[in-house]
Amino acid sequence: MQDALPPKLVCKGLNVSVRQELSRLWPRPLGANRRMITIRGVHKDFSIDGAKVTALSPTDLDVRRGEFVSIIGPSGCGKSTLLRILAGLETASGGSIDVDDGDRARQRVGFVFQEPVLLPWLSALENVRFPLDTARVARTEADSRALDLLKLVGLTGFEAALPRALSGGMRQRVSIARALSYDPSLLLMDEPFGALDLITRDRLNDELLSIWSQTKKTILFVTHSVEEAAYLSDRVVVMSPRPGRIKTVYDVNLPRPRGERTKLDPAFHQLMADLRRDLQ
Amino acid sequence: MTIASILIALRSLAIAVAIWWIVVLVANVPAYLLPAPDAIASRFVFLAQTAELTKHIRVTLGEIGAGFILGGFLGVAFGWLFVRVPLLGRLLSPLILVLQTAPKIAIAPLLLLWLGLDMGPKITLIAIVTFFPVMAGAAAGFAAVERPYQDLGTLLHLNAWQRFRRIELPFSLPPIFAGLRIASTQAVTAAVIGELMGATYGLGYLLSLGQENGDASVVIVAILVLSTIGWGFHELIRAGERHILSWHASQIGLEARV
Incomplete structure (x- = not known):
């Protein structure tokens, strides 16, 4: 090295x-x-x-x-x-x-775009979990990681919200949490x-x-x-x-x-x- | 659909039937041209009791269901292929244009010649009329998936199926549903046309049977059942659309618009 x-x-x-x-x-x-x-x-x-x-x-x-x-x-x-x-x-x-x-x-x-690029039919939690779901991570583990990340980005309480119900800043936080989800x-x-x-x-x-x-x-x-x-x-x-x-x-x-x-x-x-x- | 809107619809229907009845009684219209509503009702009950009507309905519904699912499936698949494999789209688009501009109904005699008098030619015809609007909607939807979303698929190492199932298909569902709704009314028409041209069962066959026997009430019963099927089919697709696309802007405030 x-x-x-x-x-x-x-x-x-x-x-x-x-x-x-x-x-x-x-x-x-x-x-x-x-x-x-x-x-x-x-x-x-x-x-x-x-x-x-x-x-x-x-x-x-x-x-x-x-x-x-x-x-x-x-x-x-x-x-x-x-x-x-x-x-x-x-x-x-x-x-x-x-x-x-x-x-x-x-x-x-991990990649964060200028736009949040969230999937509009998924809730905040499901959006954060999306990379884990597509990589076939077990649901309970994926859920707990996504919840931790939503907490990290200050979105506890918004797990079930669809992207359209969130402000621009909140959407970008979801996007950051998603980029971090697979560590x-x-x-x-x-x-x-x-x-x-x-x-x-x-x-x-x-x-x-x-x-x-x-x-x-x-x-x-x-x-x-x-x-x-x-x-x-x-x-x-x-x-x-x-x-x-x-x-x-x-x-x-x-x-x-x-x-x-x-x-x-x-x-x-x-x-x-x-x-x-x-x-x- | 709310109970109030059903009540309004029923009221309009009742008024129309009442006017019909009055016209028949006052103008003394001969029954072989336009029977009174009660004659239609008794003919309906008679046909239903002999179990012939249920068989006709079952055949027509079966044709519509099979043809619609086949055509819808192929429409989505080809819409995707034309967007993802542009060469294929360029090669086949002249052919598709010719097929699309030709009245699809005109193919019916050919299909009957090839496939016989069974459900086969009707299912094929329904699949063809369903295919075009669904394919057009699907292609428009798949082409409109924005670049960053494709990038997301690349970043997450999604395979082709995952991209399709998790990103491209959900994004394309609004125009696909628009195509399905257009197709739903055409599918019923196609079923009737196919059956009118040659069949042993089905509501279209019932129509021609009524015509041959000079029995207007049979024809009217078949028309009423067909329009009920068409309406129910359309509503079924609307309900599916509302349920699946609840996230989409097109579905917000739809209830308020009736």
Whole structure:
């Protein structure tokens, strides 16, 4: 194993070494700092009317186990493409992805879409249980896990509600609980709160951090929001469009747990300013 | 259906029967053209007692049931195939267009020639008229399953059957039911046409028997039984739709609209 390698970032021949954090105020779970995802030269091209279009130019990225990494960038920078390739929803035109998932071969990855993508004829509980039902997990076990997860996302009492009876924020919580139901070690989130109002979004950001610290998942989080990226992440990957590529990677050294105090921290505002400038 | 709406329907029915009766009495209409309601009722009782009527009803119902299930099943299966295998859709769509524009009823004599006077040709005809609206609805439904839901199936490693059964079919049920409802009325018509052209039993056969014997009351009894079957069949499908699609927006507030 190539443990404790300094995370390295290569884009378009440019080598950017990212300083490894020596101390963290937030205790990391066991096995933290072990590299979990190794992305090397992954790119995506497709052709429109015979013309080659590059959605993602060759990209290198490493993600450590238990890390919270945000990917931010304007539309068309390939951030969603990268996430979808990782999830197996799209195939890369080349490059390699290595996900070290221990002995859990053929593990299903957790994925949260921008829309909740709930099945409208199933109750909240049945939606959370859906991945377990299709994997033929015993009903009693599936039920108890789904109930725990609904509790984790703060939806106790809404088990029997159909999606149409839930608010946008609640639906997205059900969606998160569903993605966690089969206990994936990697959770990919594609602008999960992009369609929600700001108040709901702030609350869900805090809940996501609490879920992350309780479940110790590795999270890759695609967003349009500078504040969201800075507030949530251990690292922020800034991408730029045409062709989509990684521009800069920021370490976020804000203390955890994060909360209202983080939002008053000058370092937080400095980071947001840096990110904004980078996105210009 | 609420008790109040049944009462309203019964009242309308009673008024219609009363007008009929009055017209027959006042205008002195000959019985071989339009018998009075009481003559129809006694003919109905007579036919029912000789057990001939139940046999006719059983045959017609059996044909409708078998043909409808066969046509509905094939309609859903082909609707799915045409969406999932676009090449097949492109190859077969001209053929289907020709079949769909031809009056299906016109096939009936051919079916009788090929399959005889038994239930076979009627079941086939009913299956054909059921197939088209169900297939059209199913294809529209399957084509409209949104991309993220297909992605969900991929993420969860669902196999083709699970995708169909757990995601695609439930999403497509509203247009499939719309097709089934259209098909339900056509199925009854197809059964009658098939039986009129040649049969030994069935309500369509009863119609032609009444005509041959110059007995309008037999014809009217058959018509009334047929319309009751058509209505009951349609209601059965509506009830199934309401039950299965209770989650769907089309079913909300439906009771208020009557």
